Amino acid sequence: MKAISIKKFGGPDGLAVIDLPDPAPASGQVLIAVEAAGVGGVDVMIRSGALGFPEGFVPGGEVAGTVTAVGEDADPAWIGRRVWAPISTSVGGGYAEQAVAPVGDAVPLPADLSAVEAVALGSAGIVAHFGLAHARFVPGESVLVRGAAGSLGIMTVQLAASGGAAAVAVTTSSPERGRLLRDLGATHVLNRDGNRDHHADADGSSGGGSGSDSFDVIIDVVAGPGMPLFFERLKPTGRLVVVGAVGGMPRADFGMTMMAAFQKSLTFATFSAATVPEEARRAVRTEQFAAAARGDLRTVVHEVLPLEEAVLAHRKMAAGEVFGRIVLTP
Template identity: 30%
Template sequence: MRAIQFTQTGGPDVLTLVDRPTPTPGPGEALIRLTAIGINYIDTYHRTGLYPVPLPYIPGSEGAGVIEAVGEGVTDLSVGQRVAYSMAPGSYAEYVVVAADKLVPVPEEITDQQAAAVLLQGMTAHYLAFTTYPIRPGDTVLVHAGAGGVGLLLTQIARMRGARVITTVSTEEKAELSRQNGADEVILYTQTDFTAEVRRLTGGQGVHAVYDSVGKSTFEGSLDSLRPLGTMVSFGNASGAVPPFAPAILNTKGSLMFTRPSLGHYILTRAALLERATAVLNWVRSGQLNVRIQPPYALADAAQAHRDLEGRGTTGKLLLLP
């Protein structure tokens, strides 16, 4: 099978198209012929070495396709069934083996590209809005990278929860896209001090929660955008990792709460996985959740996809097609 791998960490050019043996499913596993592969920012962390992985490594942790074979003990899935998954390594390839209990059936009304585009980022937005900081009607929240994959979905879900949503974006084009997906107020951080603008928009009070996937460059401003007892949710490092800080700063800024969550801990059981995945897929099926997908890239163009993603020139979800 064809696959993208890297043998050393570095820039996008370390991603190489290679031929690898097609894997065989073991007990409790299924072999998936991939038809759409999700690209996520965490893939760049693996490639650069920010999150160490064993080398050589096939990146990617999300996809959709058709079951080609099942291993011993798999009884609730069948060959030919359409499925999707997230949080399973080795996805930049034509085939991948995934633990059967990580697979989610794809409803007939949803395309493989929609399923591959929404599962990881949609479940991320779900846990952020429902569990990490459970949004209540009347809350005001700040969502950074409001035109990104998670940002667009989180904005829509936050609005479902009854929140007033303020987002930050880099361009007018992204601002319009953010508004189309439910943002009440959009701040162009390239032109305006987002902290000062958040304070102005909230009458000096600040927001109840900040959802920050940017990291280093927005960390201090995010803390200063919160009202007393507010919650800082740091779930990404697009600008670099947040440097170490003294916990006492949370006290001096208003007894703030700080958390650094990860999707894996919110879908530890199959019941939790299916609860979040089913909610997200049902919203897509009913039209309540709009999934924006960039024109897909060929598998061989994975390096260019990473360049575009890291260049912040993309909006919505990026996909590879095997």
């Protein structure tokens, strides 16, 4: 089968098309004929060499397609079903014509939801849902989504808005992206530093309002050196939860900013979907796929590219051109 391997860590050109033996499902696994593979921020970090994976690794953390075989202890009734499934980061293998995944994580897809739409939602939707829960978000609170133009940020915006947020602010790089995010539920658009972008404000005003105030909850997809500045945007008892690190690691002394605001009783946390029980992940994903099939939850696909164009996909990611999710199709 065809797959994409990391031949050399660093830039996108380190990716290469290779031939690999067809995989076989082990006990408790399903084999999926891949119809769509999502390109995510963690794939970029792996490709850069930042996470310590070996050369020759096949990236790709989520796929959708049809089950063609099952391993021992997996129900044969899965064969022929269209599913979405996560691919373990430690194992990899999503950028390929076939992939194996644990049967417990495979989620059947509604007939009206395409494989491309499924990978634009699958991983992002679950992190957005449980990330907001981890932040103890409740209706009536204000939310800031830092780094909202990717699929994870887009899903967080929608879920915060539909969950009754009093305001949903976003940070993003351009007024055009701000307009797209307002269509998805954002009420205020800020620049990447968290300041008001006057040209992209939802109500057309030039200042004031909840876009320039503090927030009850900040969901941070970026992290990086600029993260500590956002502690200053939290209200008393505010909570900042890091759900991604596309901007790299924060400074080692980032906690000093929180200590300086000791009397505000701020909370900092990280969140990984790996800490959510399998049954809870499956239940929420099933609900979200059904909502997307009904049109109640919007999937945003920036572009669909052939598997062989993985280098181009990563170039677009590196250039900051992507709004939503790039999807690879074998």
